[in-house]
Amino acid sequence: MQNKHNKGWYLLFTAPLIIIFLTVVVIPFVIGIYYSFFSWDGIAANPKVFVGFDNFIKLFSDTRFLESTWKTTFFTILAVISVNVVGLVFALLVTSKLRTSNIARTMVFMPYLIGGLILGYIWQFIFLDVFTLIGEVTGFEKVFFNWLIDMDFALYALVFVFTWQMAGYIMIIYIAGIQSIPNEVMEASMIDGASWWQRLKNITFPLLMPAFTISLFLTLSSAFKIYDVNLSLTGGGPANSTEMFAMNIYNEIFGYGNYGYGQAKAIIFFFIVAGITLTQVYITKKREVEL
Amino acid sequence: MKFQKRTRSSLFIIALLLLLAACSDSDEGSTGKESNGDSDKASTQKITIFQSKVEISDQLEALAEEYTSETGVEVEVWGTTGDDYFEQLQIRLNSDQGPSIFSLQNVMEAEKMKSYVADLSSEGYAKDIAPGMELKVDDKIVGVPYGVEGFGLVYNKDLVKPEDIADYDSFVSTLEKFKADGITGLGLSKEAYFLIGHISNYPFSLQSDHYEFIDKLTSGDVTMAETKEFQEFGKFMEAIKVNTPSPLDVTYDKEVGDFAAGKSAMIHQGNWAYGMLSDFDIDFEVGMLPFPLMGTDKLAVGVGNNWAVNGKKDEAETKAAKDFLNWMFTSETGHRYIVEEFGFVPALTNIEANDLDSLSQDVLNASNSGQTIPWAQNYYPANIVPNDFAPKAEEFFLTKDMTGQEFIENLDDAWKNAVK
Numbered sequence: 087m088q089n090k091h092n093k094g095w096y097l098l099f100t101a102p103l104i105i106i107f108l109t110v111v112v113i114p115f116v117i118g119i120y121y122s123f124f125s126w127d128g129i130a131a132n133p134k135v136f137v138g139f140d141n142f143i144k145l146f147s148d149t150r151f152l153e154s155t156w157k158t159t160f161f162t163i164l165a166v167i168s169v170n171v172v173g174l175v176f177a178l179l180v181t182s183k184l185r186t187s188n189i190a191r192t193m194v195f196m197p198y199l200i201g202g203l204i205l206g207y208i209w210q211f212i213f214l215d216v217f218t219l220i221g222e223v224t225g226f227e228k229v230f231f232n233w234l235i236d237m238d239f240a241l242y243a244l245v246f247v248f249t250w251q252m253a254g255y256i257m258i259i260y261i262a263g264i265q266s267i268p269n270e271v272m273e274a275s276m277i278d279g280a281s282w283w284q285r286l287k288n289i290t291f292p293l294l295m296p297a298f299t300i301s302l303f304l305t306l307s308s309a310f311k312i313y314d315v316n317l318s319l320t321g322g323g324p325a326n327s328t329e330m331f332a333m334n335i336y337n338e339i340f341g342y343g344n345y346g347y348g349q350a351k352a353i354i355f356f357f358i359v360a361g362i363t364l365t366q367v368y369i370t371k372k373r374e375v376e377l
Numbered sequence: 378m379k380f381q382k383r384t385r386s387s388l389f390i391i392a393l394l395l396l397l398a399a400c401s402d403s404d405e406g407s408t409g410k411e412s413n414g415d416s417d418k419a420s421t422q423k424i425t426i427f428q429s430k431v432e433i434s435d436q437l438e439a440l441a442e443e444y445t446s447e448t449g450v451e452v453e454v455w456g457t458t459g460d461d462y463f464e465q466l467q468i469r470l471n472s473d474q475g476p477s478i479f480s481l482q483n484v485m486e487a488e489k490m491k492s493y494v495a496d497l498s499s500e501g502y503a504k505d506i507a508p509g510m511e512l513k514v515d516d517k518i519v520g521v522p523y524g525v526e527g528f529g530l531v532y533n534k535d536l537v538k539p540e541d542i543a544d545y546d547s548f549v550s551t552l553e554k555f556k557a558d559g560i561t562g563l564g565l566s567k568e569a570y571f572l573i574g575h576i577s578n579y580p581f582s583l584q585s586d587h588y589e590f591i592d593k594l595t596s597g598d599v600t601m602a603e604t605k606e607f608q609e610f611g612k613f614m615e616a617i618k619v620n621t622p623s624p625l626d627v628t629y630d631k632e633v634g635d636f637a638a639g640k641s642a643m644i645h646q647g648n649w650a651y652g653m654l655s656d657f658d659i660d661f662e663v664g665m666l667p668f669p670l671m672g673t674d675k676l677a678v679g680v681g682n683n684w685a686v687n688g689k690k691d692e693a694e695t696k697a698a699k700d701f702l703n704w705m706f707t708s709e710t711g712h713r714y715i716v717e718e719f720g721f722v723p724a725l726t727n728i729e730a731n732d733l734d735s736l737s738q739d740v741l742n743a744s745n746s747g748q749t750i751p752w753a754q755n756y757y758p759a760n761i762v763p764n765d766f767a768p769k770a771e772e773f774f775l776t777k778d779m780t781g782q783e784f785i786e787n788l789d790d791a792w793k794n795a796v797k
Contacts, residue, residue, distance in 0.1 A: 129470075129490070132492070237772075237775055324625060324772070324775055325769070325771040325772035340464035341763065343467075
């Protein structure tokens with residue numbers, strides 16, 4: 087009887103979610119796959135021409151798309167490393183017996199609460215005015231100039247701002263992981279005379295594996311899908327040098343009006359993101375240890 | 378037991394579906410009733426305007442308010458998005474949330490929106506549109522020009538004399554002189570149209586038949602790199618790059634602000650910039666001169682924007698939208714707004730233009746005396762400026778050793794990419 091009762095409640099609570107998930111994720115996704123086989127300019131009254139797999143074949147000779155793929159990969163590698171290193175360092179810092187740890191925690195987390203668009207505009211201002219000012223005052227003009235109008239540095243600027251935004255969030259995950267490590271283990275190792283580094287390497291990191299799994303997954307997928315910061319900070323420029331995956335798709339669809347071709351890109355994009363993140367979760371999951 | 382379990386859960390789902398159905402049903406019912414009510418009394422009719430010109434958004438809202446207080450028809454003006462206006466418009470129209478009145482830049486956009494634009498040929502003001510200025514698709518008037526606009530070198534009369542920029546040589550030596558004085562000779566800004574869009578018109582417009590030239594360019598019969606107007610244009614761009622600070626740091630606001638503050642002697646802008654200039658207390662006179670490509674002394678004058686009505690809305694709304702335009706083009710209030718508040722040089726002959734600002738006056742003078750070259754950009758492939766030209770121009774300004782000729786070759790590539 088109890089079980090039956092539960093099932094009713096279960097349905098009551100999941101059904102709305104399933105319906106929403108179906109209508110805003112699954113159905114559009116299927117329609118998207120359908121569109122990717124057509125050549126269509128996105129205006130309802132204009133004809134859709136069936137082209138089969140042509141859109142997908144065209145992808146491989148589209149240099150702008152391939153360049154964007156490479157840049158997104160490069161950006162993701164840099165961003166995942168920097169976000170996780172910074173997040174982990176902050177997490178270790180604020181869980182040690184620091185007097186200001188609570189304030190520090192709040193401060194580091196704060197940027198995450200600012201929306202990506204606004205953040206991009208704020209940093210645009212910082213790069214334009216503050217950076218050039220620092221450069222003029224200190225004389226380090228080789229480092230402090232407007233990064234956003236340099237074709238190489240614009241990408242680093244994007245990594246920088248993305249790290250600034252995400253690190254606090256990732257830090258919280260690491261803090262939760264660190265706090266769940268039982269004290270006895272730590273104390274026992276201290277009595278055995280393990281150094282700080284040995285404790286970190288042999289106890290903290292292995293027990294943090296679940297947190298690594300989540301953090302890597304989150305940073306990997308959000309770095310791959312980055313759009314808002316990209317749009318407001320660099321707008322893909324200068325000269326398309328920071329045009330990430332998502333922006334390339336947007337420009338293809340709404341800039342050039344190739345709805346079908348853009349959809350094909352989006353489908354490929356989905357498979358890449360899904361493939362990479364699933365592989366990552368699989369690998370890190372295997373390394374998780376149970377106490 | 379098992380049977381019961383299943384019936385129970387299916388009952389739940391059915392109940393939920395019914396609930397949802399009931400919700401949507403009642404929704405539809407109520408909106409249906411509302412719209413019925415709308416057509417009965419026009420006073421509750423509502424129209425929406427979505428247009429691309431940022432400079433007039435505040436004034437347009439004021440005009441909308443006046444219209445509402447006069448006729449009771451509610452007019453909602455949507456915020457303008459800037460460079461991606463056409464994309465936004467397309468998204469909204471596709472999702473059936475389009476505006477009743479929107480703006481179209483040129484015939485290429487109108488062709489694309491062919492299924493949406495309403496026929497305005499039978500409207501009373503149609504005959505007043507200045508000859509050749511109306512926007513036509515399939516011989517039907519579908520767009521009414523905002524006004525005629527012109528762009529060129531907006532200059533500070535204290536710093537620059539017309540003979541200083543009469544041809545390539547004098548233009549370059551003027552830029553060099555300003556560089557030595559620490560003044561920006563010619564200011565551009567990083568927005569796609571202000572960086573390359575407008576300025577790229579000249580070599581096209583100077584062709585004897587720019588339509589034909591553009592068609593040939595598209596089919597690959599000619600290239601820009603082998604055309605002498607473009608070669609000289611490349612030299613001009615090179616001179617601008619060498620002698621002025623990078624425009625990629627500069628926004629439109631800063632460009633105009635620097636000019637108003639006397640930090641730059643000239644900017645490449647149109648008569649629309651006067652609206653912002655008048656916000657500053659400028660203590661010098663401004664005027665507009667032609668960009669002296671091939672020594673030309675003609676201003677580029679054309680229609681930048683057209684009002685269009687969404688014909689896919691229900692009849693009452695389409696009619697209300699047409700009424701609004703009719704009121705704007707025929708009533709005194711509408712005329713006053715077009716000339717004084719929007720600062721347009723009217724493209725309708727029934728609107729009198731007095732007390733124009735100095736930039737608009739220069740445009741009107743040029744237009745009246747026939748000293749004009751057309752806007753070739755109205756015949757560019759759709760979206761080519763933000764999509765293809767702007768990245769090439771950014772690359773040009775960032776790469777110190779890129780020559781003007783290389784830049785023109787890049788523009789050739791950009792063109793091929795846009796028409797493929």
